[in-house]
Amino acid sequence: MLGRRGALAYLAVPPYLWLLGLFVLPLLVVVAVSLQPASGRIDFGAGWPSTNQYAHLADTPVYFRQLALSLAMAVGIAVTATLLAYPLAYFLAFRARERAGAFLILLLLPFATSFLLRIMAWKLLLGRDGAINWLLTTTGIATEPSTLLIYSRAAVIITLIYVWIPFAALPIYAALQRIDRSHLEAAADLGAGPWTRFFRVTVPLSLPGVLATLFMVFIPTVGEYVTPVLVGGPEGVMYGQLVQDFFTRAGNWPLGSALAVVMLLTTLALAAAAVKLIDLRRLA
Amino acid sequence: MTVLDKLARPWPAVVVILSLVLTACGTASTTTSGAASASAQQSQSKAPEPNELTVLEWSGYEQEDFWTDFKKESPDTQVDFEFGIADADILTQMEGGSTADIFHFYTGWQQFYVDEGLVQEIDTSKLKNWDKVPDSFKALGQINGKQYYIPWDWGFTSIMYNTDHVKNVDSWDVLFDPQYKGHIAMWDDGPAAVSVSSYVHGYDETAITDEQLASIKDEWKAQRPLNKFLWQGEYVELCPNSGPVDPDIWIAYAWQGCYATSLSQGAPVAYANPKEGRNSWVGLYGISANSDSPDLALKFLDDKLADLSCSNAMTLFYYGCVNQDVMDAVTDPILIQAFALDDPSILERTNFTPLVTDAQRTAWTNMWSEVKSE
DSSP states (O other): OOOHHHHHHHHTHHHHHHHIIIIIHHHHHHHHHHTOSSSSSOOOOTTOSOOHHHHHHHTOHHHHHHHHHHHHHHHHHHHHHHHHHHHHHHIIIIIOGGGHHHHHHHHHGGGGSOHHHHHHHHHHHHSTTSHHHHHHHHTTSOSSOOSSSSSSHHHHHHHHHHHHHHHHHHHHHHHHHHSOHHHHHHHHHTTOOHHHHIIIIIHHHHHHHHHHHHHHHHHHHHTOOHHIIIIITTTOOOHHHHHHIIIIISOOHHHHHHHHHHHHHHHHHHHHHHHHHHTHHHHO | OOHHHHHHTTHHHHHHHHHHHHHHTTOOOSOOOSSOOHHHHHHHHHSOOOSEEEEEEETTTTSGGGGHHHHHHOTTOEEEEEEESSHHHHHHHHHTTOOOSEEEEETTOHHHHHHTTOBOOOOGGGOTTGGGSOHHHHHHTEETTEEOEEEEEEEEEEEEEETTTOOOOOSGGGGGOGGGTTSEEEESOHHHHHHHHHHHHTOOGGGOOHHHHHHHHHHHHHHGGGEEEEEOSSOTTTOGGGSOOOTTOOEEEEEHHHHHHHHHTTOOEEEOOOTTOOEEEEEEEEEBTTOSOHHHHHHHHHHHTSHHHHHHHHHHHOOEESOHHHHHTOOOHHHHHHTTTTOTTTGGGOEEOOOOOHHHHHHHHHHHHHHHHO
């Protein structure tokens, strides 16, 4: 007869099978395709496995430049989205009280519309005849509509920060909710003012949520491709676009797979380094 | 023993697993050569065909206006559509074992389907509308002297420009003119970039050398900052049917449909007749070698060539259609202008998209990715 622990172990089987079938195996396929000797269509042929695709990448530094640029953009977007999401989460956790549920729904309301629609809305906002240019010209801040708002790297960054803020607020909100209010009361009793309590008690105790948010935004942003396609223009290209191009438009899965593997390994290495540096266990 | 040798040891097991996965997913063998055999077709035709069709299409082409004759003649047939987002994507889906009976792609990709046995030969004697198709279009669907594809939609690619800002365009090299910095929209496509450079410099598009490709790459790297944006698939900001037109775009690599739509909205635009010639693309339909309903698929394609379906493509969507009767009957001045129907020599001065090899296409798309990454 199965003990409680044995039964729990069996419960873990379906998710592991799910991950194996829909994550690990596809990932192995991507790795296997990246080891195809020839670029172009899939044809393992003779000479597999080969490092030809990786050698081609190594000979093409622009791809690494693009990866570095995308990583830098992802870091900037993750940090900014987290900083902007923090006050939102703080308000929900400490100030909204019984209205927190309603505000949470409002925060998540944008997700009721499709991602694509929200990006298209930003095209209208940032466009030459868009709302932001209208505001700038009617208030006299600018004499002419700016053509730099849309189809630029800035447009990609602005749009992605907007997209991520509601997501980013949730783990921080959860972390703030878990803070034992007696810690804050004790700090107050010991003479700590509001700012001291915030920086010495609230922020440190919410760091696990903050870090989860940073990773949650950073990792998918590195591979983002829809937003740069729609608002990026020639200067706002991101690495994920190149991967998508190779898979869907160029029909060159081997090189696309090699690009994807390089991105995955780099992102994982950076995340691992960050985890080691920060020592999450101490924060938990 | 090298590191690679050590790594290679577990790979046979991985390959077996992957093969099983791919087999389970129904991946078609890529080693098959030649088109589907006649005997296979005969054995298929013995069993009663299901009264349903699946078409691997481009988004938008599923609208009934595009296949209205078939709908009228075969109202009980269920027609399902699957979608691809690029020619490479459609080929990949077919290679991956798509169950589509019919697939739709564009010139330049004909050879691959035949080489991989993904398409079956078409018996044109069964097509009642075939005589309406000019021989020049029929020839585009032939490989090794056999008719594998039915041409259907076609159009031009050229430079559309805003006549308020640009007075006259007579060459593709306007895309490289620095005075229009920030006002150009190029298609985000490597082979298209190679075509444009080939037109401008007089290269043989089917035999681009490494040196020429390096020079083309440098040329487009220098051109990149001139673009306001690079458009993909749907050129939303160029054409008034897709939303607000970006007023900063004065010069665009564009299809004739966008030009016709702009004309119909009264926009101040012109469509260049470059001295190097326009480009022309043609859409082709093939019947899958694995189709369970080849006769029904043939009927579907025959009905697409019929007058009403072809006419709808022209009048409702501004696509050209290979039915010459329909083209000859056009009276709409916008369509006449968009297709230059009043210029009998236009097609003689037009560059039709050529067949290229996988290696060429790969080199061109790699070049373009590097241009975008700079």
